[in-house]
Amino acid sequence: MQDAIHVAALTKRYRETLAVDDISFTVRPGDTVGLLGGNGAGKTTTIAMLLGLLVPTAGRITMLGHDMAKDRFAALARMNFSSPYVALPQKLTVVENLRVYAHLYNVPKAERRIRDLADELDLHNLLDRAAGKLSAGQKTRVALAKSLINRPEVLLLDEPTSSLDPDTGDWVRTWLERYRAESGCTVLLASHNMAEVERMCSHVLMMKQGRIVDRGSPDELLARYNRGDLEEVFLDIARNRQAEIA
Amino acid sequence: MIPLRRIWGLMYRHLTLYRRSWPRLVDLAYWPVLQMTIWGFTSRFFAMRLGTDVAVTVGVLLGGVLLWETALRSHLGFAATFLEEVWSRNLGHIFISPLRPWEMLAALVAMSIIRMACGLLPATVLAAILYHFNILSVGPVLVLFMLNLMIMGWWIALACVSLILSQGGGAETLVWSLAAGLAPFAAVYYPVSIMPHWLQPIVLALPAAHVFEGLRAAISQGVIRWDHMAWAAALNAAWTAASVLLFWRQFQSARRNGALMNIGE
Numbered sequence: 001m002q003d004a005i006h007v008a009a010l011t012k013r014y015r016e017t018l019a020v021d022d023i024s025f026t027v028r029p030g031d032t033v034g035l036l037g038g039n040g041a042g043k044t045t046t047i048a049m050l051l052g053l054l055v056p057t058a059g060r061i062t063m064l065g066h067d068m069a070k071d072r073f074a075a076l077a078r079m080n081f082s083s084p085y086v087a088l089p090q091k092l093t094v095v096e097n098l099r100v101y102a103h104l105y106n107v108p109k110a111e112r113r114i115r116d117l118a119d120e121l122d123l124h125n126l127l128d129r130a131a132g133k134l135s136a137g138q139k140t141r142v143a144l145a146k147s148l149i150n151r152p153e154v155l156l157l158d159e160p161t162s163s164l165d166p167d168t169g170d171w172v173r174t175w176l177e178r179y180r181a182e183s184g185c186t187v188l189l190a191s192h193n194m195a196e197v198e199r200m201c202s203h204v205l206m207m208k209q210g211r212i213v214d215r216g217s218p219d220e221l222l223a224r225y226n227r228g229d230l231e232e233v234f235l236d237i238a239r240n241r242q243a244e245i246a
Numbered sequence: 247m248i249p250l251r252r253i254w255g256l257m258y259r260h261l262t263l264y265r266r267s268w269p270r271l272v273d274l275a276y277w278p279v280l281q282m283t284i285w286g287f288t289s290r291f292f293a294m295r296l297g298t299d300v301a302v303t304v305g306v307l308l309g310g311v312l313l314w315e316t317a318l319r320s321h322l323g324f325a326a327t328f329l330e331e332v333w334s335r336n337l338g339h340i341f342i343s344p345l346r347p348w349e350m351l352a353a354l355v356a357m358s359i360i361r362m363a364c365g366l367l368p369a370t371v372l373a374a375i376l377y378h379f380n381i382l383s384v385g386p387v388l389v390l391f392m393l394n395l396m397i398m399g400w401w402i403a404l405a406c407v408s409l410i411l412s413q414g415g416g417a418e419t420l421v422w423s424l425a426a427g428l429a430p431f432a433a434v435y436y437p438v439s440i441m442p443h444w445l446q447p448i449v450l451a452l453p454a455a456h457v458f459e460g461l462r463a464a465i466s467q468g469v470i471r472w473d474h475m476a477w478a479a480a481l482n483a484a485w486t487a488a489s490v491l492l493f494w495r496q497f498q499s500a501r502r503n504g505a506l507m508n509i510g511e
Contacts, residue, residue, distance in 0.1 A: 014503065048507055051342040055501045077344040089259065089334045096262045103255025104343040146339075 002065050004029045004154050004186035005050065010059035012045050012210075019045040021210035022059070027203075029153075032180055032187040034197035036230075037207030038238050043190040046207070047156050050188070051081055064153055077105060082147035083158035084140055090132025094123060094142050097131050098149060105150035117145040121175070137168040144172070148179070154186045161196060169193075173200060194230035204230070206237050213237055252345045256353035260327055261360075274361055278315045278369035285311045286377040305465040308379045310434045310458060312370060316392050317432075317454060319365045320399025321425040323358030325406045332415055332509055341506050347497055354407075355400060362396070384461065387470050391457050394478040398453045399425065401482070401489040408489070408496040414509055433458045453478040453485070 005027040012020040020042040027033045035043045048054035050061060052072040061068040066075035088097045095114060102110035118124045121141045126134060131142060140160065147155060160176070161169035173196060180187055191197050197204060198218045206214040206221070214221065214237060218230055225233045235241070264270050289307035293300040331337050340350065373379045381388065402425045409417040431445075432454035438446055449455045456478040463471045500506050 044507075045504075048504065053338060053342055053501070053506050054504050055498075073344045073346060076342060081342055086338050087335060088339065089336050091266075091334075092259065092262055096259075100255050100259040101339075101343065103251050103258060104340070104345050106249075106251050106344070 001029060003027060003062070004031070004064060005188065006060075006062040007046075007050075008060045008062075010046070010049060010061065011057045012042075012049060012054065013057045018210050020049070020056075023207075023210075023212045024059075025205055025212065025215070027186055027188060029186050030180075030184045031203060032189060032201050034201035034204040035188060035190040035207060036192075036194070036197060036204055036234060038234075040209075041207040042210040043207055044158065045210075047081070047158055047188070047190055050156060051079075052076060077150065078152060079154040079156065080105075080147040080150055080152040081156045081158070082143045082160055084136070084143065084160070084163055085158065086143075087139070088131045088142065088146060091130060093128050093130055094134070094145075095127040097142070098145060101146050101149045107150055113149060114145075117148060120179075121145050136163045137165070140164055140168070140172060144175075151183065152185060154188070157187060157189045157191075159191050159193075160189070161191075161193060169196075176200065194234055198230045206234070208237060249346075249349055252343075252349050253353045253356065256340070256345065256350060257356055260330060260353075260357050263330070271364065274319075274364040275368040278312075278319065278365045279372055281311050281315060282308065282369040282372050283376075286373065286379075290377065302466050304377050304379050305383075306462055307435060308373050308377060309381060309384060309461050309465055312366065312373065312381050313391055313395055313457065313461060314429060314432065314434045314454070315366060315369065316362060317395040317399045317402075318425050319362035320358050320396040321403045321406075322399075322421070323361030324354045324400050324403035325421040327354050327357045327361075328403075328407045328410070329418055329421060332410060332418070335509075337506055337509055347493075351404070351493075354403075358400065358403070359396070362399075384464050385470075387460070387464060387475070390475055391461055394453050394457050394475075394482055397482045397486060401486045402428075404486075404489040404493050408493045411493075411496040411500045411505060411509070414505065428452065428454070431455070437462060450477070451481065453481040456481070 003026040007026070008024050010020055010023050023046065035046065037043050045054065049056050050063065052068050063075035064078050066072070068075060092100070098114045098117070099110060102113060107113050118127060121144060123141060123145060126138055126142065131139070134142060144160070161172050164172065176187070177200060179185065189197065189201060201218065203217055204215065204221060205212050216224065221230065221233050222228070225236050227233050227236065285307050286304070289304045290300065292298070293303035331340060370381055373381065384391070406417070406421045406424055409420055431449050432452055433449055434454070438449050438455055438459060441449055456474040460471045460474040463469050500509070
């Protein structure tokens, strides 16, 4: 079966800074893979390259069989992205924002799709409100609706539940798990929330200083580091404690 | 097939801003109407004091005002629409969608035409009512004058957009000043011949100078100067090609250095 995401020897250098250093990984269709790492580890740079927003210095990205260097628009039509740090136009209402992206992604029967997403994400009361006047939790749900408007086969999520209260965060995670199971969508999730990654991801890539320093399923990582949760594994890697453990 | 739906998607995003905000609509017509009012009375005053033909003096000056506003409004309609995306930090969302860069430019051109029409129509009506100047009296060649000035506005705007991609939001002041700053060199209100000899080749490198020479000939002599029209079209083609090349280079550079991710800061 063709990989949903295939990354080979990906490197990004900004003058003297090596932001991403020769990373390779694959994601199988339908999997949820976590991209973990501290601030400045290269997660956002990696996601930006996967989205075609940033050109790699070296390496190759293939999304859904499309080479991102040569055929990125064909891939972009089949994928999407959500992040609480990238706001939608604030002065447009929620429904107007969703219409804009329905047009940009050439979504058939756009009004029906928007109604369905409003049902699923409980957005009906928000549709006519300006995007700039929503709470953090409401913005997250709207951003998710935008990212699902084209029924993406690959969904990239950058810290989707940051700034949410535990209840709303749990609601979003549950919803994403259900959506992935029903749609078969492939998810790449960058997060600082270890419990979230442990719960949602079948495979984890640990990044540090631009490199993938470890990888495996959450259970494999817990066993390898002899830890009870991923947060401890994360701290071991961040603080170079692998040697002590070995 | 032209991907009209994606182009319309970006236009819809901007048109909704005007549907809900009357100050934005007023702003479109404010400067053209103000310019028309000032230059209408000024041209009448000049004609009376100098004893020249009022119709010709008013025609030359107000025709100049209206046509120069065509270039300015085209430029601002294009560049300010792009700036809306910078201010709302929406470029990231746009460039991860299947919208091609040329489709974005097509949407900016379409928005520019709509914004220009909203700005110029009230000024044109005002000129007819207050000063009995009908711009349509210039004849069918008016279409060529306007088209050349619109294209000039677009390539200047595209150069500004390229600089914003290269230098970030700090370059936005160019959007407000660059085209307006060309007015003294565009021969809008006076012929090229009264400028210093050393300046004339520079002035004649601007398509606008040829358009306004053509306008004066049409209003005061009733002739169409096809030589000026040909120069304006050729210069626009050359400048547009240069601007497109600049945009393409800056867009690729922005994709390399990550500017599309954080432009607006």
